[in-house]
Amino acid sequence: MRIIPTEEIENCVCRLARKACIRLTDPCRAALEEACARETGAAEFALRTVLENEKIAAREQMPVCQDTGMSCVLIELGQDVLLTGAPLRDAVDEGVRRAYREGRFRKSICDPLTRVNTGDNTPAHLHVEPVAGENVKITFLPKGFGSENMSRLVMLTPAEGTAGVIRTIVESVKLAGSRPCPPVVVGVGIGGSFDSCAFLAKKALTRPLGSANARADVAAIEREALEKINALGIGAQGFGGVTTALSVACEIAPTHIAGLPVAVNMQCHCVRCEEEVL
Amino acid sequence: MKKLTLPLSESQIEALHAGDCVLLSGTVYTARDCAHKRFFEYMDAGKPLPFPLKGAFIYYAGPCPAPEGKASGSCGPTTSARMNAYAPRLLDAGLGGMIGKGEMSEEVAAALVRNRAVYFAAIGGAGAFYGNAVKKSDLLAFPDLMSEAVYRFEIEDFPLVVAADCHGKSVYAKE
Numbered sequence: 001m002r003i004i005p006t007e008e009i010e011n012c013v014c015r016l017a018r019k020a021c022i023r024l025t026d027p028c029r030a031a032l033e034e035a036c037a038r039e040t041g042a043a044e045f046a047l048r049t050v051l052e053n054e055k056i057a058a059r060e061q062m063p064v065c066q067d068t069g070m071s072c073v074l075i076e077l078g079q080d081v082l083l084t085g086a087p088l089r090d091a092v093d094e095g096v097r098r099a100y101r102e103g104r105f106r107k108s109i110c111d112p113l114t115r116v117n118t119g120d121n122t123p124a125h126l127h128v129e130p131v132a133g134e135n136v137k138i139t140f141l142p143k144g145f146g147s148e149n150m151s152r153l154v155m156l157t158p159a160e161g162t163a164g165v166i167r168t169i170v171e172s173v174k175l176a177g178s179r180p181c182p183p184v185v186v187g188v189g190i191g192g193s194f195d196s197c198a199f200l201a202k203k204a205l206t207r208p209l210g211s212a213n214a215r216a217d218v219a220a221i222e223r224e225a226l227e228k229i230n231a232l233g234i235g236a237q238g239f240g241g242v243t244t245a246l247s248v249a250c251e252i253a254p255t256h257i258a259g260l261p262v263a264v265n266m267q268c269h270c271v272r273c274e275e276e277v278l
Numbered sequence: 279m280k281k282l283t284l285p286l287s288e289s290q291i292e293a294l295h296a297g298d299c300v301l302l303s304g305t306v307y308t309a310r311d312c313a314h315k316r317f318f319e320y321m322d323a324g325k326p327l328p329f330p331l332k333g334a335f336i337y338y339a340g341p342c343p344a345p346e347g348k349a350s351g352s353c354g355p356t357t358s359a360r361m362n363a364y365a366p367r368l369l370d371a372g373l374g375g376m377i378g379k380g381e382m383s384e385e386v387a388a389a390l391v392r393n394r395a396v397y398f399a400a401i402g403g404a405g406a407f408y409g410n411a412v413k414k415s416d417l418l419a420f421p422d423l424m425s426e427a428v429y430r431f432e433i434e435d436f437p438l439v440v441a442a443d444c445h446g447k448s449v450y451a452k453e
Binding site for chain 1: 297299312339340341342343344345348351352353354356357359379380381399401402403404405406407409410423424425437439449450
């Protein structure tokens, strides 16, 4: 049994949020550099601006994008850990609160009906998964809503199969068009239930950009969908070209014999995600 | 690269074509969903807007808080399509144009043509770049909306692409 005061989790969330909002992940930067080299005209102009933007963000310690997002916090909690101190939910929210105040990040969370802002970017979207062992892995994903708004969930029939899954992914990117800040990263959930499928799609976005699913048939879906998306011609910011998506990442889980849920969680080109193991 | 300073004359607007890359300087006003809703309430009640609409440019954006010694925090564009419901009436009332990101509706395109106005796309995700190019910022209205309040910005060399011009052409024609 390992004892961890939740204050350590609060500090970790704060640290990860401060870091995540002001930089792109390394594979994201590399993918954008490659895209910039192959595009021309307005699309190249857009990608060059985005790459220059990250340098300015690093120099000025400013968020890469003003949409510092909804704070998605994914925790893998080892079952041999005993948490002490403030409740976990409070500790996570306090970490978010501090990071957004100290980092001068935008507070983007509001009541869905009255639109009154909560003022501190809380509550975080917290997901805790029990795992074996005595470690705590914390992943912080500031999720912008320009892309989140373009996400979809479709309940396919089993008859539609793999072809239906690929069609749904490509169609979602086509419907989103220029709006989610392409080139996008597409997180896909396949299987599970209505709600767990959507979470699989979000979890897929925390995978290192460009990594393939360990299952060969799933990795094949990722490759085929990416190829078809990049043939759509939407391009960076919708300005045309061959780079509409940087990557497609699918996560899969068993589902019911009657169903084939597919969730598509759209992520803009500004991929920000940090993790740490306590 | 074409350099332009607001306000734009009719001939300057007519010389802009979808796909042109420009560097824009001058005065713009930020407004997002909630601010637009209030603009309409003001207009319905016959009250003046927080800034004179004639020839003005609205920037669809909500900045991060400004760091010490800077005019603005990160401040890239937000998705313009959410303002499809508002833009035509504002253009008909004299708005010179908008800056945002992503395709807008056919109704907006028609209003741009009708009013000799232009819609520029800023590069989404380049918040630090644009925030750094804001040289002066004044809070004009609706402070309760926080980042969604209306700010008057003095901008310098904003990198933009003409997304929809006054000739009815769009950079997003392939969609």
